[in-house]
Amino acid sequence: MTIPSLAALMPEADAAQERTVAFRRKLHQNPEIGLDLPVTRQAVLDEIADLGLTLRLSETTSAVVAELDGAQPGPTLILRGDMDALPLQEDTGLPFASAVEGAMHACGHDTHVAMLAGAARLLAARREELAGRVLLFFQPGEESYHGARYALEEGLLDDTDVIGAFALHISSQFESGTINVRSGPILAAADTFRVVLTGRGGHASAPHAANDPVPAACEIVTAVQTVLSRRISTFDPAVLTVARIAAGTTSNIIPASAEMEGTIRSFSEETRDDIHTRLRTVVSGIAAAHELTADVDITPGYPVTVNDETFTDRVRGVASAVVGADRVVDIENPLMGAEDFSYVLAKYPGAMAFLGACPEGVDPDLAAPNHSNLVVFDERSLASGVATYAGVALDSLRPTA
Numbered sequence: 394m395t396i397p398s399l400a401a402l403m404p405e406a407d408a409a410q411e412r413t414v415a416f417r418r419k420l421h422q423n424p425e426i427g428l429d430l431p432v433t434r435q436a437v438l439d440e441i442a443d444l445g446l447t448l449r450l451s452e453t454t455s456a457v458v459a460e461l462d463g464a465q466p467g468p469t470l471i472l473r474g475d476m477d478a479l480p481l482q483e484d485t486g487l488p489f490a491s492a493v494e495g496a497m498h499a500c501g502h503d504t505h506v507a508m509l510a511g512a513a514r515l516l517a518a519r520r521e522e523l524a525g526r527v528l529l530f531f532q533p534g535e536e537s538y539h540g541a542r543y544a545l546e547e548g549l550l551d552d553t554d555v556i557g558a559f560a561l562h563i564s565s566q567f568e569s570g571t572i573n574v575r576s577g578p579i580l581a582a583a584d585t586f587r588v589v590l591t592g593r594g595g596h597a598s599a600p601h602a603a604n605d606p607v608p609a610a611c612e613i614v615t616a617v618q619t620v621l622s623r624r625i626s627t628f629d630p631a632v633l634t635v636a637r638i639a640a641g642t643t644s645n646i647i648p649a650s651a652e653m654e655g656t657i658r659s660f661s662e663e664t665r666d667d668i669h670t671r672l673r674t675v676v677s678g679i680a681a682a683h684e685l686t687a688d689v690d691i692t693p694g695y696p697v698t699v700n701d702e703t704f705t706d707r708v709r710g711v712a713s714a715v716v717g718a719d720r721v722v723d724i725e726n727p728l729m730g731a732e733d734f735s736y737v738l739a740k741y742p743g744a745m746a747f748l749g750a751c752p753e754g755v756d757p758d759l760a761a762p763n764h765s766n767l768v769v770f771d772e773r774s775l776a777s778g779v780a781t782y783a784g785v786a787l788d789s790l791r792p793t794a
């Protein structure tokens with residue numbers, strides 16, 4: 394079924410394309426990193442100033458939540474666009490490349506801000522078609538700074554009647570203009586760990602007189618893989634990688650300690666907790682067998698990003714009406730990246746979808762990926778993002794009459 398009001402969104406977003414692109418490029422040239430993004434925040438406030446929105450400004454970060462009220466009362470829907478850039482030097486050579494040394498919008502969050510502002514403009518002109526409130530959540534600090542969690546803790550998204558939350562993420566590795574989504578887990582939980590084994594140093598020729606942590610470290614590296622493959626369901630994928638292992642200084646000294654660091658990726662909170670427990674058990678068991686002391690430090694990163702099934706169906710329906718059913722793609726497997734929108738989706742039902750933006754003539758599998766110093770996003774996809782954001786709000790807050 395084609396819903397007439399949704400079908401009209403794409404031409405409207407196309408008509409606004411020049412404005413969307415200009416705003417995106419302005420943001421792209423002025424990237425800021427972390428939770429404090431004064432230039433970006435001001436640019437957002439200027440861009441939406443004429444839309445008659447009520448603003449909630451974070452006291453502790455640069456978060457902006459703009460309320461857009463429909464003509465009729467109703468529940469609340471959250472649309473999120475993150476605002477922060479990454480600490481790397483841009484090498485794209487684009488005419489609007491970053492003007493800030495060592496900072497680049499390499500994850501495309503500049504496009505998210507521009508698309509969300511564009512959707513706000515489309516929705517502000519359609520208040521008659523909205524029964525309820527849209528919260529436009531411009532979020533800083535997605536890249537490891539837990540910006541979404543801070544906004545939730547600050548109560549910026551505390552409305553009692555939130556029926557859903559939606560975010561788009563641009564990606565150079567999907568075909569331009571496509572909306573890519575799946576229900577259930579879409580992005581992983583990402584935790585880091587550090588293990589330190591302490592023994593007793595000595596002469597490499599006399600290990601019996603020392604207590605060597607190196608063999609124990611080697612045993613741990615292989616044992617955790619075996620334990621994971623035997624004890625964690627193969628139907629709930631997980632990865633544990635020891636990415637760094639360090640001990641010793643030269644060939645004739647047994648070191649007093651050995652150190653390992655790595656990452657844990659998982660797709661359910663149960664498996665995540667289980668891996669943490671098993672890592673600790675394996676390390677302490679092997680350390681005990683070698684009479685070593687062991688310290689295990691696990692730093693929790695973002696939780697699993699889980700798309701609600703019903704809400705994901707809504708997104709598919711809206712995207713089909715807006716960009717065409719042939720441009721809506723089901724992602725078969727979750728991606729191993731992580732997102733702090735996961736905190737929002739842990740509180741409210743909702744979904745995150747990927748907007749394809751592979752440059753013209755480039756194979757999506759070979760395109761420079763998000764976070765690359767060379768990543769380029771096809772700006773023609775932005776209209777699809779604007780229309781999809783707006784469409785999800787219109788469809789969620791449809792008047793009943």
Ligand SMILES: [Zn+2]
Pocket residue numbers: 500536763764
């Ligand atoms: Zn990123």
Ligand SMILES: [Zn+2]
Pocket residue numbers: 500501502535562
């Ligand atoms: Zn990102």
